[in-house]
Amino acid sequence: VQLVESGGGLVQAGGSLRLSCAASGRTFSSYTMGWFRQASGKEREFVAGITWSGGSTYYADSVKGRFTISRDDAKNTVYLQMNSLKPEDTAVYFCAADRTSFGLRLPANFGSWGQGTQVTVSS
Numbered sequence: 001v002q003l004v005e006s007g008g009g010l011v012q013a014g015g016s017l018r019l020s021c022a023a024s025g026r027t028f029s030s031y032t033m034g035w036f037r038q039a040s041g042k043e044r045e046f047v048a049g050i051t052w053s054g055g056s057t058y059y060a061d062s063v064k065g066r067f068t069i070s071r072d073d074a075k076n077t078v079y080l081q082m083n084s085l086k087p088e089d090t091a092v093y094f095c096a097a098d099r100t101s102f103g104l105r106l107p108a109n110f111g112s113w114g115q116g117t118q119v120t121v122s123s
Contacts, residue, residue: 001025001112003095008117011085015121019080021095021114029053029073032101034110035080037091037119044094048080049104058104063089085121092116 007019019035034049048069049058057069068081078095096110103109 001028001031001097003097003112003114005093005095005114005117008093008119010120010122013085013087013121013123015085016081016083017085017119019082019093019095019117019119021078021080023076023078023097025076028076031097031099032104033069033071033078034096034098034104035069035078035093036096036107036110037089037093038116039091042091044107046105046107047093049101050078051101051104056101060105082119085119087121087123090119090121092118 002024004022030052032051035047036044037047038044046060050069050071054071066084071078094116095114097112098110
């Protein structure tokens with residue numbers, strides 16, 4: 001599956017952004033989807049994940065209550081709604097997909113990745 005992220009940009013602290021990830025292929029609904037981010041000089045980290053069918057969602061503690069992951073299988077798209085943004089949320093955000101939901105907090109468990117979209121939160 002091929003993934004293309006969009007929706008990044010520059011926002012002030014406390015603001016909101018919605019990231020989108022459009023996927024190619026007819027089997028999108030069978031994929032577990034994840035959002036990860038990588039700040040400059042840091043390792044890629046898990047942000048949020050959603051299983052196929054959207055039955056379960058998972059969040060990093062640092063974003064819980066502020067970010068929401070969702071999917072629209074009819075549009076082959078997964079979203080990340082980000083509210084109450086903080087400067088420490090600044091990073092390149094990546095969308096990822098895999099057929100298994102095992103270990104979805106680990107980047108190594110995802111086989112397909114998008115190119116990333118930059119999110120910058122100013123103080």
